[in-house]
Amino acid sequence: MRIALIHYTQPPVIGGVERIIRDQALALQALGHEVSILTRATWQPLTSYEAVIVHNVFTMPFDLAWTQELRDLAVAQPDVRWINWVHDVASINPHYAHLPWQEASYVQLSQPVPNALNVAVSEVRRQDYITATGLPPEAVRVVPNGLDFAAVLGIPQRIAALQLWARELVLLHPTRLLRRKNIELGLRVTAALRDAGCDVLYAITGAPDPHQADGRLYHQELCSLTQELNLASHVLFLGEDGALSDDEVRGLYTMADALFFPSTGEGFGLPLLEAALHRLTIFCSDLPVHWEVLGEKGQYFTNQSKPEEISAQIVQWHQTSFVSQPRRHLWHRHEMVKICQEHLEPMLATANQST
Numbered sequence: 001m002r003i004a005l006i007h008y009t010q011p012p013v014i015g016g017v018e019r020i021i022r023d024q025a026l027a028l029q030a031l032g033h034e035v036s037i038l039t040r041a042t043w044q045p046l047t048s049y050e051a052v053i054v055h056n057v058f059t060m061p062f063d064l065a066w067t068q069e070l071r072d073l074a075v076a077q078p079d080v081r082w083i084n085w086v087h088d089v090a091s092i093n094p095h096y097a098h099l100p101w102q103e104a105s106y107v108q109l110s111q112p113v114p115n116a117l118n119v120a121v122s123e124v125r126r127q128d129y130i131t132a133t134g135l136p137p138e139a140v141r142v143v144p145n146g147l148d149f150a151a152v153l154g155i156p157q158r159i160a161a162l163q164l165w166a167r168e169l170v171l172l173h174p175t176r177l178l179r180r181k182n183i184e185l186g187l188r189v190t191a192a193l194r195d196a197g198c199d200v201l202y203a204i205t206g207a208p209d210p211h212q213a214d215g216r217l218y219h220q221e222l223c224s225l226t227q228e229l230n231l232a233s234h235v236l237f238l239g240e241d242g243a244l245s246d247d248e249v250r251g252l253y254t255m256a257d258a259l260f261f262p263s264t265g266e267g268f269g270l271p272l273l274e275a276a277l278h279r280l281t282i283f284c285s286d287l288p289v290h291w292e293v294l295g296e297k298g299q300y301f302t303n304q305s306k307p308e309e310i311s312a313q314i315v316q317w318h319q320t321s322f323v324s325q326p327r328r329h330l331w332h333r334h335e336m337v338k339i340c341q342e343h344l345e346p347m348l349a350t351a352n353q354s355t
Contacts (some may be wrong), residue, residue, distance in 0.1 A: 001033050002033075002048060004053070006057060007054075008023050008036045008039060008056070008063065010038075017087050020121075023148045026336070031341065047077075054084055054085060054254055057070060058084045058088070059090060061096065064109075075114045078114075081347075082116035084117065084118045084119065086118065086120045086125055089125065089131075091110040093126055109132075112135055119140070125260045145334065154254075159251035170201045170259040171186070171314075172203050172260065173204045173251060174274070175206050175263075175271070176206035177208045177218050180283070182264050182303070183211075183223055185262045186260055186262055188233065189310045189311050190234050192308045192310070194234055198315065202260065203235075203238060204235070204236065205238050207239030207240065253275065257280070258281040258282065262303075264303055265287070269293055272293045273293065281321070283313070284300060
């Protein structure tokens with residue numbers, strides 16, 4: 001669909017609405033739409049667009065002549081999918097009380113937009129717009145603001161494409177494929193978490209160690225165990241697709257919920273420090289060196305612990321985590337592509353039938 005996003009200014013101008021329309025445009029483009037961001041200087045003609053999303057121009061007093069032109073165009077083009085996207089409502093904002101609200105050019109800001117769907121960015125703004133216009137509650141819907149999470153956090157494309165935020169729990173294991181890294185325990189714990197109803201992903205970063213003769217054999221054994229446990233959708237051997245860059249590993253730490261480090265032997269355990277710097281909870285074997293590095297900050301288990309016991313330990317932590325649960329909530333509610341898929345695309349398909 002050919003879509004125009006309209007606002008007073010556009011990036012690189014800095015502002016909250018500018019940020020939203022930039023991310024909204026990128027999300028819609030990622031979903032296959034043709035999107036243009038237009039301002040007063042670039043908006044004409046609008047005849048080539050199938051949908052026009054107007055951000056704030058119908059409710060703010062910064063260019064009243066343009067507001068009237070857009071309202072007139074909404075009347076003249078009823079087949080276009082018009083969406084009035086409300087971030088602010090000047091007519092009931094005390095900061096704008098000094099304006100001459102009795103004049104016709106200002107009155108239009110409190111009048112419903114012809115042939116348009118109305119979207120508010122929060123329930124507060126929805127109530128504001130209902131108060132200003134007298135529209136019935138069902139005439140204004142809420143679509144929350146969202147972000148391009150990968151851009152905000154600097155996640156490289158290779159890692160962002162994994163969509164790890166969609167998983168309930170992500171366990172990261174930065175390691176080459178060495179037997180002493182005990183990856184098979186990670187696989188069995190992942191199976192136990194899956195069986196407990198958790199949508200878990202176990203991400204292993206490395207490839208077989210080129211200095212170890214049985215590295216490829218160990219990799220084959222791990223792949224066979226993955227198949228045996230039916231874990232294909234719950235395990236990623238990221239090294240199979242080529243070595244990860246430092247930025248990509250950093251992105252994994254950012255997106256993971258916890259480090260899983262079940263080694264049977266270590267001289268230090270550098271990922272413990274990396275995970276701590278990224279504020280991850282660390283589940284690790286109770287080797288003396290791990291205690292030396294982490295002290296009481298680690299979540300320890302013995303190499304004799306059963307996978308189900310370790311799984312229960314992780315579940316107990318996860319259910320009470322003050323970090324991972326809010327992050328999952330943010331992804332489910334505020335990731336921009338997800339918002340466009342679940343809220344905006346259905347509106348684009350029906351908006352011109354709603355007047």
